[in-house]
Amino acid sequence: MVSIKEIKAVDLNPQDFINQKADEISKAVGDGVAINALSGGVDSSAVTMLGHKALGRRLKTYFIDNGIMRKDEPQKIAALFKGLGVDVEIIDARDKFFKALKGITDPEEKREAVTQTFYKDVFGKLVKQSNAKYLLQGTILTDVDETVAGIKRQHNVFEQLGIDPKEAFGYKILEPLVQLRKDGVRKVAAASGLPESSFNRMPFPGPALAARVIGEVTPEKIETARSATSILEEELSSIEAFQYMAILHEDRVTGMRNGKREFGNQIEIRCWDSLDARTATPTDLPYATLRKLADRMVQEVPGVVSVTYHIATKPPSTMEVV
Ligand code: XMP
Numbered sequence: 435m436v437s438i439k440e441i442k443a444v445d446l447n448p449q450d451f452i453n454q455k456a457d458e459i460s461k462a463v464g465d466g467v468a469i470n471a472l473s474g475g476v477d478s479s480a481v482t483m484l485g486h487k488a489l490g491r492r493l494k495t496y497f498i499d500n501g502i503m504r505k506d507e508p509q510k511i512a513a514l515f516k517g518l519g520v521d522v523e524i525i526d527a528r529d530k531f532f533k534a535l536k537g538i539t540d541p542e543e544k545r546e547a548v549t550q551t552f553y554k555d556v557f558g559k560l561v562k563q564s565n566a567k568y569l570l571q572g573t574i575l576t577d578v579d580e581t582v583a584g585i586k587r588q589h590n591v592f593e594q595l596g597i598d599p600k601e602a603f604g605y606k607i608l609e610p611l612v613q614l615r616k617d618g619v620r621k622v623a624a625a626s627g628l629p630e631s632s633f634n635r636m637p638f639p640g641p642a643l644a645a646r647v648i649g650e651v652t653p654e655k656i657e658t659a660r661s662a663t664s665i666l667e668e669e670l671s672s673i674e675a676f677q678y679m680a681i682l683h684e685d686r687v688t689g690m691r692n693g694k695r696e697f698g699n700q701i702e703i704r705c706w707d708s709l710d711a712r713t714a715t716p717t718d719l720p721y722a723t724l725r726k727l728a729d730r731m732v733q734e735v736p737g738v739v740s741v742t743y744h745i746a747t748k749p750p751s752t753m754e755v756v
Pocket residue numbers: 545637638639640641677711748751752753754755
């Protein structure tokens with residue numbers, strides 16, 4: 435087990451950290467090529483900026499479009515990085531992910547299907563084709579802690595579990611953020627030139643909208659969750675909350691539209707106040723805001739006839755439903 439020396443956000447000088455890590459990456463990779471996958475989250479965004487500073491065009495950055503991201507997310511993130519001088523190649527892997535998710539209803543199996551498709555089928559193959567000997571990953575200290583404690587198996591933790599990626603996959607992994615926690619990463623991301631929409635970004639789970647669809651994930655159901663999410667993010671953009679989400683339920687309910695019965699879908703809205711995601715309370719949203727959300731969702735998202743707001747705390751709830 436590798437022991438990792440934590441750098442606390444208060445002790446962090448982000449500019450020194452960036453220079454030091456860029457130097458380390460540069461020395462490790464030499465005149466070779468490195469590869470990384472960008473999701474747009476703060477960790478992978480910060481790593482992309484560090485790798486780009488160290489290697490320039492010798493860092494190949496991919497955005498894997500798994501079909502379960504939010505509206506236009508792959509294009510928006512690639513455009514943002516292009517504006518910062520970083521080329522991002524979008525890989526269309528939507529069919530592969532939907533095929534892997536077909537017929538699966540169990541939450542943990544859904545997460546596993548997303549992880550396996552990402553590593554084995556899509557990104558693993560890209561790494562082999564690229565001949566890169568180094569893979570840059572945005573693993574942070576909390577990922578290592580949670581994985582080692584057996585709370586949540588984070589897909590980006592290998593060495594800490596005693597898996598040698600060189601032996602298992604043929605490449606070495608560099609994890610420049612592994613001494614930091616989220617607050618430290620946000621400081622590094624801000625100092626590396628990323629905009630506030632990146633360094634203060636709301637958390638979004640690895641299994642993406644597949645975590646927001648109860649039961650089997652299909653392209654149609656993802657589209658429903660995606661439309662509801664867009665409305666939610668528009669309406670709550672000025673609200674101070676840790677995280678908010680729109681969830682598509684598996685059960686349908688009777689509604690009526692234009693005088694006719696409509697056996698339709700239900701969307702559940704969750705909005706959380708939390709400091710560290712370990713415990714959370716529902717945000718006290720104004721009733722008028724909730725009503726506006728409901729009106730827009732039933733009008734603008736096809737098939738939705740019911741909208742509810744989740745009011746239980748975590749625990750015993752969790753923030754996501756899946
Ligand atoms: P829960 O649902 O465990 O969520 O209360 C706590 C925080 O973790 C995020 N989350 C995930 N993030 N992969 C991720 O990268 C996951 O599988 C996952 N599950 C939950 C969740 O969005 C919340 O911020």
